[in-house]
Amino acid sequence: MFNTAEELLRLCQSQKISIGRVALETEIKSSGSSESELMDKMRGILTVMRESSSAGLTGEIKSLSGLTGGNAYLMNIYSEEGITYCGKAVNKAIARAFSSSEVNSAMGRIAAAPTAGSCGILPAVIMTASEIFPTSDENILLSLFTASAIGAIIAHSATLSGAEGGCQAECGAATAMSAAAAVELAGGTPEMSLHAGAIALKCILGLVCDPVAGLVEIPCSKRNAMGAVNALSAADMALAGVISLIPFDEVVTAMAKIGKTLPCELKETAQGGLAATPTGRKIAKKILG
Amino acid sequence: MGKHFGAFDILGPVMIGPSSSHTAGAAKLGKIASQIGIGPIQKVTFQLHGSFATTGRGHGTDKALLAGVLGFTPDDERLKQSFEIAQERGIQFTFEETDLGDVHPNTVRFILEMENGTLNTLTGSSIGGSNILITELDGEEVEFTGVYPTLITRHPDRPGIITSVTAILARMKVNVAFMKVFRISRGEMSNMVLETDSLVPPEALREIEKLDYIERVILIHPVI
Numbered sequence A: 001m002f003n004t005a006e007e008l009l010r011l012c013q014s015q016k017i018s019i020g021r022v023a024l025e026t027e028i029k030s031s032g033s034s035e036s037e038l039m040d041k042m043r044g045i046l047t048v049m050r051e052s053s054s055a056g057l058t059g060e061i062k063s064l065s066g067l068t069g070g071n072a073y074l075m076n077i078y079s080e081e082g083i084t085y086c087g088k089a090v091n092k093a094i095a096r097a098f099s100s101s102e103v104n105s106a107m108g109r110i111a112a113a114p115t116a117g118s119c120g121i122l123p124a125v126i127m128t129a130s131e132i133f134p135t136s137d138e139n140i141l142l143s144l145f146t147a148s149a150i151g152a153i154i155a156h157s158a159t160l161s162g163a164e165g166g167c168q169a170e171c172g173a174a175t176a177m178s179a180a181a182a183v184e185l186a187g188g189t190p191e192m193s194l195h196a197g198a199i200a201l202k203c204i205l206g207l208v209c210d211p212v213a214g215l216v217e218i219p220c221s222k223r224n225a226m227g228a229v230n231a232l233s234a235a236d237m238a239l240a241g242v243i244s245l246i247p248f249d250e251v252v253t254a255m256a257k258i259g260k261t262l263p264c265e266l267k268e269t270a271q272g273g274l275a276a277t278p279t280g281r282k283i284a285k286k287i288l289g
Numbered sequence B: 001m002g003k004h005f006g007a008f009d010i011l012g013p014v015m016i017g018p019s020s021s022h023t024a025g026a027a028k029l030g031k032i033a034s035q036i037g038i039g040p041i042q043k044v045t046f047q048l049h050g051s052f053a054t055t056g057r058g059h060g061t062d063k064a065l066l067a068g069v070l071g072f073t074p075d076d077e078r079l080k081q082s083f084e085i086a087q088e089r090g091i092q093f094t095f096e097e098t099d100l101g102d103v104h105p106n107t108v109r110f111i112l113e114m115e116n117g118t119l120n121t122l123t124g125s126s127i128g129g130s131n132i133l134i135t136e137l138d139g140e141e142v143e144f145t146g147v148y149p150t151l152i153t154r155h156p157d158r159p160g161i162i163t164s165v166t167a168i169l170a171r172m173k174v175n176v177a178f179m180k181v182f183r184i185s186r187g188e189m190s191n192m193v194l195e196t197d198s199l200v201p202p203e204a205l206r207e208i209e210k211l212d213y214i215e216r217v218i219l220i221h222p223v224i
Helices: A006-016 A017-033 A036-059 A071-080 A087-105 A121-132 A137-157 A167-185 A190-202 A220-240 A247-259 A278-289 B022-034 B061-070 B077-088 B161-171 B202-210
Strands: A109-111 B012-015 B041-050 B092-097 B108-114 B119-128 B131-137 B140-144 B152-158 B176-183 B189-196 B217-221
Touching: A006 A017, A006 A137, A006 A247, A017 A036, A017 A137, A017 A190, A017 B108, A036 A071, A036 A087, A036 A109, A036 A121, A036 B012, A071 A087, A071 A220, A087 A109, A087 A121, A087 A220, A087 B077, A121 A137, A121 A220, A121 B189, A137 A167, A137 A190, A137 A247, A167 A220, A167 A247, A167 A278, A190 A220, A220 B119, A220 B152, A247 B131, A278 B012, B012 B022, B012 B077, B012 B217, B022 B061, B022 B108, B022 B119, B022 B131, B041 B061, B061 B092, B077 B092, B140 B152, B140 B176, B140 B189, B152 B161, B152 B202, B161 B189, B161 B202, B202 B217
Parallel strands: B041 B092
Antiparallel strands: A109 B012, B041 B108, B108 B119, B119 B131, B131 B140, B152 B189, B152 B217, B176 B189
């Protein structure tokens, strides 16, 4: 059992196994289910992630409110163009993150990861990482267990709720989870995964939750896209040997404290930030009457 | 904070978007409401309170609530078409904005008119994530989460009745996880809510129904 990154790393090192393996073994013990049952359960989630992250690439998806949509489609076309700043893989990850977000706001089926509002980040990173570093489905499932371990540590010591901690809690957790999983899929060590998680979370600290009209659309879908890019770049940094001098557990504690300090207007109440801009208010009036 | 989280507390649920509280939680509430009456539903009125009333439509709360009443789970893609499906099935529905008083901001009260002429009500809240809490059944206080199979019995407030119900459960090897008794006032009627680890088998339900003084038994299947 682990509740902190320090405990998790100790288990990985003493048993010489990956974070994903530790998370799976822990789940076997705590749930009483078998390994194959848990892998099947995770496969159900992976299947939904595959669908949600690809649905918007080939056709435009419009949200229930009609406010947003079609960005996954645009980015997918753009990703195929020869010369871009971010390159094909990263642009494709952006397209995929948009896709799940768009499916979510169009009342389609998604897997919360860790929340519905941040559901685009992990699928985009996992699909992109496993395309760049081709691997078995079993390893992809284990990387989802890795992501879950990082999320569990954040949930234990901070929060995953935008209403409690702002966007840094939702998209922040998702980006840290994704960075750690991406490192594992690339063959990095558990230590590197935790550095990647720490770096990714550090870069989103303080981000507020200020959804226009209270809907999971503006700016959520863009933050999902940026969360995926942030995760991939943090993973690359860690794989290159860059470390986070502030350990993962301390970054998580900082996130929790920042979340408590944020005023209520900036925690999912749609009263501050982008929601309170003239345009944000105008949209809210139009949607909510 | 403090609790250990499992892998599937973090990843999942698989659900229809966009909001775990306003869509998935709403569908769960509807699914609980679909189980309280006898026979088919003819009409349902949704009294929406707080955030369910103000931001509900943009989150598909109305569609999800109705989908739940139609028996759909929170991951069912038919959530989006619930209005059309209800119309096809001849079920009438209306939504009202209401002030239900000092309750959770995401609260709904269902008024269900059954084809057999009976009227049932249920109040519940979506309390975070997609977790829900039911607080009222047919005008009387109850409390349960829908995570476990839930048995609700209505009977007079007098000694021995609780034991006779739990004795049947014990014989059928049904373990009670949580139990609460709500009496309206001393010596009057009361509701007992039993959340169990396994589903109460039909034969146990029939035995409980036959017990003296038991006025009504409702079995609610868990919604996950």
